[in-house]
Amino acid sequence: MAAATTRIAELSSLIARETAKLDEFLRAENLPTPSLDENALESLPIPDRRPDIKEARLSVMEACSELKDLLTGPKELLRFPVAPWTQYASIKAILRFKLDQSFEVGQSTSFEAMSEFSGLNVMNIRRIVRHGIINHHFFKEDVPGIITHSALTAILAGNESMRNSLIVEIDEFWPTAVKVADAMERWPNSEENNETAFALANNSQKSMFDLFADEPVRGERFGRYFSQDKTADGLLDNYPWAEKASMVDVGGSHGSVAISVAERFPHMVCHVQDLRDTVAKGASRLPADLRDRVLFREHDFFTDQTVVADVYYFKSIFHNWADKYCIKILQKLVPALKKGARIVIHERILPGLESLTTVDARRAINLDVGMLQLLNAQQREMHEWPELFCRAHSGYRYLGARQPPGATRWIIEAEWEG
Incomplete structure (x- = not known):
């Protein structure tokens, strides 16, 4: 009787098989093999028409990670990995x-x-x-x-945006990680955004938002970190905008999503709401031909909504706040809601047990803990979204969530029934 194949042999075979697919693709496309030399491609140019090659790449990455851990062994894994307490000192x-x-x-x-x-x-x-x-x-x-x-380093030397991102991660995110347990001990189960690892790391009693408001250089650098993400992430092709006449992009910053919607759907009127300085900057950059259909308005989403629209859109807003504040955001929409109005929340959903080993799952879970350490906020699991709407108001009817192909964010939707 043949011996059962071991897990390390399975992983080794998978790595060899899927790597061969990648190598064949690169050769067929006349692309250079992956390298970390200074003239290497910055990323593998795998087109959307080849999801099989994208899947092969992810499979190899996941298998390599598991194989490395298995061959390291439990006892060594319990010790800090290579250079843990000096990990980012050189960077x-x-x-x-x-x-x-x-x-x-x-x-x-x-x-x-x-x-x-x-x-x-x-x-x-x-x-x-x-x-x-x-x-x-x-x-x-x-x-x-x-x-x-x-x-x-070749990328960093010539790409100020990438350089800024790494500075933010090293200067703002890394120091807070070692304070998470301290914050949880000092403020058990807190939902307040000033009772955080970030506050302890900064020796402050202020929230991250308030501290950055007092230190505009840090705040501007942090804002640039998140302003890189201007993609609609599947939203334009996977939501029925053609059936809608108006939308409000709540907390919409400089209006990149609203502008994209207005450009694609010329019948749409789009309102962008955010804090005064933010919307002023967005309005100043707005193309002249959109000024009658993309309207910037100062608004705090913890105050009553005043704009009546078909859709209220939130991109990566709710993951910045604990449940008690997300419930308040939803409640403050109610005064303006008409029957049939839709609430669209566009952000990651934490993966279920069946997909916890994937690269995307690791990113989502890391981001979840990141939100804890910065703001006492969270990413949410699938079942938490209908619960959140139910806790906010009985007039909300949860419609479900779907993830467009290739997107990182989910389109989470509810309807106001009154």
Whole structure:
């Protein structure tokens, strides 16, 4: 009787099979093989018409992660992974002293030149750069003492948006992670956004929003981090806008979604609501031909809604707030709601047990804990959405949630029945 195939053998076979698919695709498309060299492609250009190749890539990534853990073993996994307490020290120093910008992409440098550029001594430059190389693929040292860019530092050196994102993650997110347990102990089960790991990390009694309002440089940097996401994420093609006449983008920032809807559906009137400075900036950037159909209005969604519309749209708003505040947001819509009005919430849903091992699931769960540490907020599971509407008002009827193909966000919908 043949022995049963072991899990590590299954994973090894899967990795070989799916990697072969990827390699065949790259060859057929005359694309270079993946690399971390400075001239490498920034991402694999897999087209939407090839979902099989996208799935193969994810399968390999997930299998590699599981195989690595299995071969590490439980005892070693219980210990901190490589360089845990120094994990991001080199990245933070490289960004702070702009070492990635100390020499041109395509050129080389030395520890001595980096020292002169930054003001740090050669010993500290050497230890920081080598830590970055071995842990994060930041820079390369193929010849002793001669430093060149890797694909990662080449991107950072020329892409200010990516650089800003990494600075926010290192300076704002990372320090709060180590304070999560402290905050949970100090304020058990709190739903207040100033009783958080972020508040402890900043030695503050203010919420993240209030603290950034007091420190505009940090606030502007944080805003740029999230302003990169301008995609409609399947919304335009997977919601019946042709049947609607008006929408309110609540907390809509500079109006990217409302503008996209108005451009695609010329019969639609779109209102964008946010805080005063935000909507003023959005209005100033609005194309002239949309000014009669995209209207910016100052509004706090914790106050009564005044605009009557067919659809009230919320993109990644509810995950910033604990249940008690999300319920209040829904209740404050009621004064303006007409029978049949729809509430569309556009954000991630936490995965069920059947998909907890996927890359997307890991991202969603990591984001959920991130919202806890920043704001005492949360991502929600599927069953929590109808419960939230029910707790807000009996006049809401939950219609369900669906995820457009290839999208990260779900379209979560309810109807006002009065």
